[in-house]
Amino acid sequence: MTSDIVLKNVVKRYRRGREQIEVLHHLNLAVTAGDFLALMGPSGSGKTTLLNLIGGLDRPDGGEILVEGERIDRMPPGPLAAWRARNIGFIFQFYNLMPSLTAARNVELPLLLAPLSKADRRQRVDAVLDIVGLGGRANHKPSQLSGGEQQRVAIARALVADPGLLLCDEPTGDLDRATADDILGLLQVLNHRSKTIVMVTHDARAAEHASHVLHMDKGALVSEPRDMAL
Numbered sequence: 654m655t656s657d658i659v660l661k662n663v664v665k666r667y668r669r670g671r672e673q674i675e676v677l678h679h680l681n682l683a684v685t686a687g688d689f690l691a692l693m694g695p696s697g698s699g700k701t702t703l704l705n706l707i708g709g710l711d712r713p714d715g716g717e718i719l720v721e722g723e724r725i726d727r728m729p730p731g732p733l734a735a736w737r738a739r740n741i742g743f744i745f746q747f748y749n750l751m752p753s754l755t756a757a758r759n760v761e762l763p764l765l766l767a768p769l770s771k772a773d774r775r776q777r778v779d780a781v782l783d784i785v786g787l788g789g790r791a792n793h794k795p796s797q798l799s800g801g802e803q804q805r806v807a808i809a810r811a812l813v814a815d816p817g818l819l820l821c822d823e824p825t826g827d828l829d830r831a832t833a834d835d836i837l838g839l840l841q842v843l844n845h846r847s848k849t850i851v852m853v854t855h856d857a858r859a860a861e862h863a864s865h866v867l868h869m870d871k872g873a874l875v876s877e878p879r880d881m882a883l
Contacts (some may be wrong), residue, residue: 657686663716691860694869742811746823756792801832
């Protein structure tokens with residue numbers, strides 16, 4: 654099986670005043686298609702930076718990034734945005750839902766620029782809300798939903814364009830243990846349905862739901878965690 658994600662010698666730097674900070678140090682990574690990878694490590698270790706690079710939200714200062722065979726580090730902004738909309742679903746800790754819109758309308762947002770009829774969009778929205786167990790809550794606004802239900806709406810929104818890759822940044826960090834386990838169980842089901850998942854987490858119990866775990870420390874992948882504040 655070929656690798657879905659390949660990073661070769663990737664470097665990422667940020668400027669802080671006159672100082673240049675190297676956040677990722679010649680990092681190499683391969684994630685096999687259909688995998689569920691958890692990335693763990695202390696705050697500031699580069700986990701979210703790595704996730705943003707894989708998703709095309711940021712660009713490296715050196716090295717190569719291939720996702721499904723595409724050199725996304727070389728794509729111009731317009732084609733990169735179109736590629737990202739087709740291929741990547743993002744799930745964040747704080748849901749990022751529009752408070753004035755219903756669950757269905759929040760889920761529909763990624764489809765509004767797609768060449769789909771209103772009926773086709775609604776069919777997709779209904780299908781993914783059913784997948785996440787919220788078929789009966791489509792007309793509820795975020796304020797009428799629990800935290801776990803809001804995260805399910807966010808997952809449905811990430812799924813609605815049928816991307817092959819889900820990138821999750823602390824997806825259960827704002828949830829209680831029981832609700833977090835429900836969400837992680839849903840991610841496992843999606844993984845078994847052929848979605849590749851890369852999840853950043855501080856939670857060792859959350860990481861147990863992944864197929865395997867990699868640890869980051871100071872911008873590099875390490876074989877063993879070193880007294881990390883997980």
